[in-house]
Amino acid sequence: MLISKTVRITRIISGTWKHFVFNIIICVATYLVYHFLFHDRIEVPMLLPSILGTALSFFIGFKNNQAYDRWWEARKIWGELVNDSRTWTRNILSYVNPNESINGNELNKIKRQAVHNHIAFVYALKKGLRSSADMEYRNYLTSKDVEAVELESNVPNAILNLQTNLLESLYKNGLVDGFKFMQLNQTLTKFCDEMGKSERISNTVFPTSYNYYTKLFIWIFIVCATLVAASSIGPWSIVLGISIGYVFLTTYKIGYSLLNPFEDITSGIPLNQISRTIEINLLQALGEKDIPEPVQAVDNEYIM
Template sequence: MLLSDKLTLVQVFRMTWKLDLAIILVCSLAYCVDTYWMKAHISIPVTITTVLGTALAFFIGFNNNQAYDRWWEGRKLWGAQVNDSRSWARNLQHYCDMSAAGETPHLVNTMIFRQIAFNYALKTALRKSDDTYYEGYLSKKDMERLDESQNIPNAILAIQAGDLRALRDQGAVDGFAFLELNSLLVKQCDNMGGMERIRNTTFPPSYLFFTRVFIWFFVIVSTFMLSESIGFWAVIFGWAIGFVFHITHQNGIHLMNPFETNPMSLPLDSITRTIEINLLDMIGHRPLPSPVAPVNNQYLL
C-alpha cells in the first residue's frame, strides 16, 4: 500500500520506462509505415480513432471498476478481521471466569496466541508463500494437529472452537458468553471465506489480453492518423495517447489481486503485525514487536 498520494517524476520514470520505450518504438514504426507507404494508398478518418478511443475508455473503465471492487472488498474484510481479533482477545479475558476449574488463564492466553497465529497463517495462505512465522505462536500439540491439514487457517479455527467448548465444560464461560465467542469464530470464518473467494477467483484472462491488444491497435491507428497532419510529432502524441491508456489499464491490473506483494496491494504484513501488537499488549506480553517498516519509505507490504 502506497504511503503517499504523490509520485515524483523519478518514481514515475522508474515504473514506466520500459513501457515508454515500447510505445515510442511502436509509434516510430507506425509513423515510418504511414509516411513511406500507407499515405500514398489510404487516409485514416478522424472519426475512426474517436469511436475507438471512446469504446476503449469504457472498456478500461469497467475493468478498473471491477479491479477496485476486489481490492476494496479485501480491505474491508481485513479491517473486519482486525476488529474481530481484538474482540476475541478482549472477550476471552473478560468473559471467562479465571477462578473456574482447570487451567483457564493458561488456556485463554493460548487461545489469544493462537489467534495471532491464525492471522499470520491466513496471510501466508492468501499469498501462497512459505512463511512459517505463525508456527511460533502454536504449541507442539497444535502443530501435530495441523500436520495433515490442507487448510491451516481453517484448522486453527477448529482448534479454537474445541478449546472454547472446553472452557464451557469447565464452567469458565456461561451460555451467553459461549454464544458471543462462537459468533466471533463464525465471523472470522466468513472473513476468511471472502478473502479466499477473491484470491481464488481469477479475473478473465481473455479480457485482459484483448484490452492490451485494443490499446496497441488504438495507438497505432492514432499515429497513422496524426502523421498525416503533424508529421513526426505524431510519434510524441502517439506516445502520450498510449501512455495514458496503458497506465490507466495497468493501475487496474495491479489492484486485481489485492493479496500480492506489490506497492498497490494490501499491506498484509503491516495489518497482521498490528493485530499481533494489539493482542500481545492486551495480555501484558513484553517486549512488543516493532511495527512493519515501510519499503524505501514509500509503501507497506
C-alpha cells in the same frame, strides 16, 4: 499499500518504462510504414480512432472500477478482522472465569493459548493469501498443534478448528456460561467468514480475456491514432501517438495493479502491517513484555 500523497517520477517510470519503450517502437514503426509504403495511397479515417478511443475509455474505466472494488473489499475484510481480533481477545480475557475445578494460573494459560492461537490464525491466513514461505504462525502454536494443523491443506481453517475445540472444552468445564459461549462462537464464525471472503477474492481470477483484449485494443488504437496524425502533421505523429498511448497504457496499468490486492506488491493490501498490528494489540492485552516493533513504511512511500 501506497501511503505517500505524492508519487516520485522514478516510481512512475519504474512501473511503466517497458510499456513506454514498446510504445515508442510501435509509433516509430507505424509512421515509417505509413511514410514509405502507404503515403498518398491510403488515408485512415478520423472516425476510427475517435470511436475506438471513446470505447476504450469506457472499457478501461469499467475495468479499473472493478479492480478498485476488489481492492477496497479486501481492505474492508481485513479491517473487520482487526476489530474482531480485539473483540475475541477482550472477551476471552473477560468472559472465561475460574471455578473449583481449575485455578487461576491454569486458566491464564488457557486464555493465553486462545489468544496465541488466533495470532497464529492471522499469520497462517496471510501466508495462504500470499502463497509465501513464511511460517510465523508456528511461533504461536504448540509443537503438537503445529503437527495437527499442517496435516490439513487449509492451515487457517485447521487453527479455527483448534479454537472451536478449545471453546467447547471451556463450556463443558463450566468456565464460560451459555450466553457468553454463544458470543465467543459468533466471533469464531466471523473469523471463518472473513477467511472465506479473502480466499474468494484471492482465488477468483479476473477474466484473462478481458485483460488481453483491453491491451490489444489499446495498441490498435495507438497505431490508428499515429496513422491518422501522420497524414497531417508528419513526423510529429510519433510524439502524438506516444503521448496518447502512454496515457491509456498507464491508466490500464493502474487498474491492473489493483486486481490482486493480496499480492506482495506496493499497491497491495498491507497484510504485514495489519498482521503485526493484530499481534501487538493482542500481546499487549495479555500483558506480555516481548512485543514486536510495528512494520515501518519504506521510504515513507508504501507499507507492506
